[in-house]
Amino acid sequence: MKTFFSEDHRRHFPQAELSGGEFVTPFERPSRLEYVLSRLHERGLRDIVAPGAPDMEAIRALCAPDYLAFLETAWSEWKAAGMAGEIIAASFPARRMQTARPPRNIDGKVGYYALAAETAMTGGTWAAALSSAASAQAAQAHVAAGAKSAFALCRPPGHHATADMYGGYCFINNAALVADAFRRDGAQRVAVLDIDFHHGNGTQDIFYGRGDVFFASLHGAPEDAFPYFLGYADETGQGAGEGANANYPMPPGTAYDVWFGALDAALARIRDFGAEALVISLGTDAYKDDPISFFKLDSPDFLDAGVRIGKLGLPTVFCMEGGYAIEQVGINAVNVLEGFLDA
Template sequence: MRTYFSERHRMHFPQAELHGGELVTPYERPSRVEYVLARLKERGLTDIVDPGEADMGPIRDMSDPGYLAFLESAWDEWKAAGFAGEIIATSTPVRRMQTGRPPRNIDGKVGYYALASETAITRTTWEATLSSAASAQAATAHVISGAWAAFALCRPPGHHATADMYGGYCFINNAALAAEQFRASGAGRVAILDIDFHHGNGTQDIFYGRGDVFFASLHGAPEDAFPYFLGFADETGEGDGEGSTANYPMSPGTGYGEWSGALDDAISRIRAFGAEALVVSLGVDAFKDDPISFFKLDSPDFMDAGRRIAGLGLPTVFCMEGGYAIEAVGINAVNVLEGFEGA
């Protein structure tokens, strides 16, 4: 399986994340990728290719124009306003506030486009974000050209990003880009399977009203886990998308038995949907030792998950998402890929 990866991911490395009332080293940091790369090479998966530049056309088609303009100009506006640190949202529109008028002031604008405050923006975050999107696009193009599967080692990740909001370490939704690329290539129906511990709220939001892309997410129950406000089991789509969303929220302490049962159900629904291509949001933070999650999967479980996903027999793109037990992230991510390839 070919991996697409850009060294430009290093251009996004905020020095702080707001967590538990403290500024800490971000859980989503460049070293995550180094562990994945090291594991790929250790296992002989050395077909690793730079993706080149991102195709901005599909990114613009999928995104709110004001949001993209914000991402491109935020750092310059922030510095012009005299702020010394990294960009972190300090105020956001909430219940009974105006939500359709982006502020002119950059401090307000940041809050308008942020869905969470843990995610900082640096001087070169935009460049890193585009390199991540490019990896997803190149991996999808490789599969469209005839490969069975490809791995987009995306960083920053993407599944929390909507068409007009960032957060959860995500700025552009790479899985959504890949799905749209499959659709543009002629696939009538595409499925996105999100196995990250955290609900793929951004992906759901993008496709919630559409019937051509099926979205399934296995995640921590919203009552207990970020992003908290989306991902309930009764969210099944609306309008043309009714029935094309399947959420599997699970409680603290969930082990592989329950989790794999949810995976099997999601797979059966993807098969019934008639998907012609598959995008997997490959988060491995369901791991038992992840510092910001509460499922109890062990490393061999991820290999079995890969085997089960392979049973769909679909052209597949894996987009890297979360996983914050740093020393295990490479083992767990590559286990999914090897399980898939060995099926």
């Protein structure tokens, strides 16, 4: 399996995250990928290449133009306004406020496009987000050209990003880009399976009204886990997308014997949907010692999950998402890949 990875991810490294009422070193940090790369080499998966330039036409087809313009210019506007620190949202358009008029002031504009305050932006965030998207696009092109699978080692991750909002450490939705590319390359039906602990609210939002992309997510119950306001089991799609969205929320303490039941149910739905290509949002924060999650999967469980996914036999692109038990993130992510290959 070929891995696509850009060193430009390092250009996004905020020094602070708001967590538990204090500023901490972000859980999503560059060193996460070092552990994944190390494990890939250790296990002999050494075919690692840099992507080319991002396909901006495809990104513009997925994302709102004003949102992309914001991402590109936010840092220069922030600095021009005399802001000394990193970009962190401080105000949001809440219930019964205006939501159709983006503010001119950059402080207000940040809150308009943010869906949460934990995600800071820096001078290198835009370049890093584009390099992450490019890795996903290159992995999809590789599979569309005939490879059975590919791994996009994306950072920043993407599954919380909608077409017009960032948050949850995500700016451009890499998995959605891949799914959309498979459709444009001729696949009639595509599935996205999100196994990250946190609900893939951005991916759901992008495809919720479409019937050609099936989305399934296994995640912490929204009553208890970020992003809180989406991910309920009764969210099944709307319009043409009715029935093409499946959520599997699970409570604190969920272990693998329950989790793999949800996985098997999601895989059955994907099989019944008739998907011709598969995108995996590969988060490993369902791991038992993850600092911002509450499932109890162990490292061998990720190997078995990969086997179960591999038995679908579909052309598959893996996009790296979360996983914040940093010393185990490489083991757990590569276990999924190896299980998939073993299948």
